[in-house]
Amino acid sequence: MNEIKNQSILFVGGKGGVGKSTSASALALMFAKSGRKTLIISTDPAHNLGDIFHKKIGEEITPLFDNLWGLEINPELETNKYIKGVKNNLKGMVKSSMVEEVHRQIDMAASAPGAEEAALFDKIVSVILEEKEEFDKIIFDTAPTGHTIRLLSLPELMGVWMDGMLERRKKTNKNYSQLLNDGEPVDDPIFDVLQRRRDKFARVRSIMLNSAETGFIFVLIPERLPILETEKAIELMKKHHLNIQGLIVNKILPPSADGSFLKKRKEQEKDYLQMMKKKFTDQRLYEIPLLEEDVCTLNHLESFVQHLQREVYDKV
Known part of the structure; x- marks a missing residue:
């Protein structure tokens, strides 16, 4: 019943104004003082960690105390990085005459509802996969309740969405190879990119569903x-x-x-x-x-x- 002592990843949420950031910070300091190498991460646009620990914390992992480091994720900056990454993934996959229009559509999508959350989740995924072996404890200080639930539901929703994308892409490739390539398989870098991202999300969802770990x-x-x-x-x-x-x-x-x-x-x-x-x-x-x-x-x-x-x- 008290798995909190052994779980390596903790998400702390709650209604605004109840002491969520203070509680997350206290958890992080408690584990650090017990000798656990701990990373606390703020995903709330209204970051409080720097004020609580009286230190400037930003986009780089910053030492706070013995065994304790902090990181504040900037959703706007992560959205820009995310969009830039999408554009880079399309290099060589789109005709040069279409690049400008494709980039315009991507830039428009960046301001669509959910784009910032998708970028934020992408960063969280990267942090979990890259840092979980480096730290004994990773604690996420999340935004107020509604935002937190939308964010934490993304692994399932994006997994379903990407499964559909991959299936449609597979059918398109099959039809293309039968009609124009004498049945030989065709190279599809877009499919490969989607598959890698799908695998990445699946790994994190598996971690999040494992109550012994998260x-x-x-x-x-x-x-x-x-x-x-x-x-x-x-x-x-x-x-x-x-x-x-x-x-x-x-x-x-x-x-x-x-x-x-x-x-x-x-x-x-x-x-x-x-x-x-x-x-x-x-x-x-x-x-x-x-x-x-x-x-x-x-x-x-x-x-x-x-x-x-x-x-x-x-x-x-």
Whole structure:
């Protein structure tokens, strides 16, 4: 039930404003301090990692602490790289008279809905395949819930789409070879490119579906809307055969919180905590108290890590 200690890849998601980036950073620091070589990656366009760790983090893997490195993926930059890569793949495959028009169509596609997510996913695929042997832990700090689900569903959706593309391409090649090439197979570099990409996505999907290797953790707070959103996320993820195994319940009022105002809040919070325990029976709940101060310094983050460590390692 507590696979988080052994999984090498963790995706951390959740509703905006619940402490998702803080939780992902605390997980990364916790594993790094335990001697695991850890890489934390932000896929959220509104990057917070640099602010949390008080270091400039960008497109290059950046050392943060002992055993801890960071990377912030820029979706716009990755989209430009992705489009450039598509154009390069078409070199020599398209008649010179058509190159300009093909490039124009590709540039138009770059602004279409889903293009940025496809480019971002392509980068995530590359990071997983290139870095999973280099690091003991890779932690993804993702964008808010809806974006995360669309992103994580891409391996399945793109696999189906590329299977269709490959099948159509295969039929075209077969017809072409029968009509114009005396039945001899024809070389098709486009088919080869599609096949390589299909294999790449299949490898990553296999990794993501392996619960011994990859985990999905959502962060929420004991309030009605985050609970309902998390419940929907769990169901949507299940449709793509992805299971959220752990929930970090953040900002729980501590016993020391007093006063009539906080007393009423704690009574309501108690009901919400009971609701979570009834709803999320398949998930491990990691309960983190509301800290006295905002997590704005490394000392604050260390305090968060201490609470998280007790939940992950010490709590039975």
